[in-house]
Amino acid sequence: MPRKTTKKNKVTAKKTKVVVEPLLLQTIRGMKDVLPGEQLYWNKIRAVLDKSYPKYGFQRIDTPLVEYANLFVRSIGEGTDVIDKEMYKFSTKGRDRVALRPELTAGIARAYIQHGMNILPKPIKLFCIGPVYRYDRPQEGRYREHWQANFDIFGEKDAVMDAQLIQLAHSVLSSLGIKNVQFQVNSIGCSECRENYLDMLTAYFESKKRKLCKTCKARLKTNPLRILDCKEDKCVQVSTNAPQTVDHLCNDCRDHFKNLLEYLDELNLPYVINPQLVRGLDYYTKTVFEIWSLSDGSKKSLGGGGRYDGLIKNLGGEETPAIGFGLGLDRLVLEMKRIKAKSYEAPSPKIFIAQLGNLAKKKSLNLFAKMERNGILTAESFGRGSLKKQLRTANKLGVLITLIIGQKEALDDTVIIKNMITGTQEVVTQEKVVPSVKKMLKMKQMTIIKKKAKKK
RNA sequence: GCGGCUAUCGUCCAAUGGUAGGACAUCGGUUUGUGGUACCGAGAACCUGGGUUCAAUUCCCAGUAGUCGCCCCA
Numbered sequence: 189m190p191r192k193t194t195k196k197n198k199v200t201a202k203k204t205k206v207v208v209e210p211l212l213l214q215t216i217r218g219m220k221d222v223l224p225g226e227q228l229y230w231n232k233i234r235a236v237l238d239k240s241y242p243k244y245g246f247q248r249i250d251t252p253l254v255e256y257a258n259l260f261v262r263s264i265g266e267g268t269d270v271i272d273k274e275m276y277k278f279s280t281k282g283r284d285r286v287a288l289r290p291e292l293t294a295g296i297a298r299a300y301i302q303h304g305m306n307i308l309p310k311p312i313k314l315f316c317i318g319p320v321y322r323y324d325r326p327q328e329g330r331y332r333e334h335w336q337a338n339f340d341i342f343g344e345k346d347a348v349m350d351a352q353l354i355q356l357a358h359s360v361l362s363s364l365g366i367k368n369v370q371f372q373v374n375s376i377g378c379s380e381c382r383e384n385y386l387d388m389l390t391a392y393f394e395s396k397k398r399k400l401c402k403t404c405k406a407r408l409k410t411n412p413l414r415i416l417d418c419k420e421d422k423c424v425q426v427s428t429n430a431p432q433t434v435d436h437l438c439n440d441c442r443d444h445f446k447n448l449l450e451y452l453d454e455l456n457l458p459y460v461i462n463p464q465l466v467r468g469l470d471y472y473t474k475t476v477f478e479i480w481s482l483s484d485g486s487k488k489s490l491g492g493g494g495r496y497d498g499l500i501k502n503l504g505g506e507e508t509p510a511i512g513f514g515l516g517l518d519r520l521v522l523e524m525k526r527i528k529a530k531s532y533e534a535p536s537p538k539i540f541i542a543q544l545g546n547l548a549k550k551k552s553l554n555l556f557a558k559m560e561r562n563g564i565l566t567a568e569s570f571g572r573g574s575l576k577k578q579l580r581t582a583n584k585l586g587v588l589i590t591l592i593i594g595q596k597e598a599l600d601d602t603v604i605i606k607n608m609i610t611g612t613q614e615v616v617t618q619e620k621v622v623p624s625v626k627k628m629l630k631m632k633q634m635t636i637i638k639k640k641a642k643k644k
Numbered sequence: 645g646c647g648g649c650u651a652u653c654g655u656c657c658a659a660u661g662g663u664a665g666g667a668c669a670u671c672g673g674u675u676u677g678u679g680g681u682a683c684c685g686a687g688a689a690c691c692u693g694g695g696u697u698c699a700a701u702u703c704c705c706a707g708u709a710g711u712c713g714c715c716c717c718a
Contacts, residue, residue: 214691217709269716273645291718320718325645327711329718336718403715417716468716478717491718516718544677577672579679594677608679 218324218332228531229521234317235532236363237337241315244356246339249314251295253321257287263294263499265470267411274322276332288321291469292338293496293512300342301505310343317517329488329519339493340512342500347444350475350495350511351451357479357491357513358457364520365529366481369490371459373452373477374433375445376413376466379498381438382473386412388431396426416464432463444474471496475511483527490523491515537567538629540582540608544575544594551598555591555621562622564629582608588632589625 215221222230241248257277264271276288289295296314299305305312317337326332339356341349354371361369377385390412397405404415404423416427437445452459459477467476476494493513500508524531539559543552549570559566569581575592582590592604592613603621606613607628616624 214709269645274716322717324716325714326709327713330716331718334718414716489718514718519718542678575677576679581679583679590679592678596677604678606678611679613678 218326220331226521228534229524232532233364233517233520236360237317240360246313246315249296249299249316250318251299251316253288254286255289255295255298257285259298260287260290260294262503263297263471268468268470270322270468274324276321276323290322291320292316292336292514293340296340297499297503301500301503306506306508311349312342314340329522331518335517336514337517338512338514340510342508342510345497345509347447348451350448351455353511353513354452354457354477355455364524365527366523368482369458370480370482371457371477372462372465372480373459374462374465375437375441375474376433376472376476377437377441378473381436381441385433385436388436392430399426413466417466427464434463441474448475467492467494471499473497481523488519490519535565537565537585538588539564539566539625540585540587540590541566541568542575542578542582542590542592543570545598547598548593548595552593555603558622564625589628591621
């Protein structure tokens, strides 16, 4: 009976707790913890990025998570979903209208102008990594807080930059083990040729208005370019015969696109021209691209970007051609998991220290410090008393050697070195522990190498 | 922002209109100073609120969250 009472008490106690603060123990919608088990992937991604950006001449920049809301409205554009429905906007105590950044480029562009980077030798290449925020409906691979890595190049209008950037993206993904990717590229032209094109496109869709879906009928007035991106069957059919941006570029834009394709061919990068690719940020000009994974049928892109030659000027800087792209890091993690890419293994200890008795515990603390000073990663379970328990733990950790100090060894200033594979053990003096362990580890490594060689 | 599906120990999965069982994991034990296997044991859960009912974890509704599709994007 007492058992029943305790259970009941627990239940009521818990209920009270929940009533007080029901959502205290829950991440808020669309936000997630990155637990230790997943950190391996994140470490790998960060390591690859840190290694890659300097190789291509990029410099790291960090900008605030919070900016004036208008910065994003001005750069991304009113009427886009990112601005109209997905922005985390709020007022500060000082009544400033601010927003959590929905992407990284706007802040970087702002920093470029604010700090007068235009006087620096061009091109200026900036790398940024951090969380961005979009108030969207969450699902797998799509979070309200997610991480992006951004590469932006300012001050060079040549299409060779576009190509190099795509190559950089390819190289990063490849280093992560993500090889089955395809670049979707398109050119949406500059502001001049786009105006002409939009007129033509609107005229075309107007003539086929009846065959369009509801939302697309609305888009005809707000943003006809987006109809090309509609997934509805009937709209896709109409879109197939629609005039394509690529065919209606001005001379300058056409040359630019042609050059880009030549460079991509030269680099032998896996790309297809996707005339339907539009992208939802208004600042893009000329080149736009997305990176799709082909490992399964999903259409979720791993990243994307494009040229934004007008953005800096539009924000009040001097006319500056620019191009950039962002990678969705959460999606990279998903992709790495899906293809079971080798993650960065956390270094696992090869040595375990077991102790028995108070004096031995003191000695083993010192021994642990000694191992650490010698760069030998060591595990312990000092909190446990019994040797059996400690060896069990050592075994679970998969260590190669366990160092045992008992009462006797503590008094003699010796240590038992136990080979966990053969089970054999020997007693050595404290001074000889480190060299002996190092020697044994070397031998182990040799045998592992030999085994691997044999397999090959 | 719209529509569908889902919600049980830390994890994965059961059962049930009368408050729940297993597996894995965790912790402890199988006599005192020796691991791996085996055996025994312990702790640990019905998302929240409302309704129907004598009684709801179970049925209904709402909320919340996750997931899928759309929209959009990374």
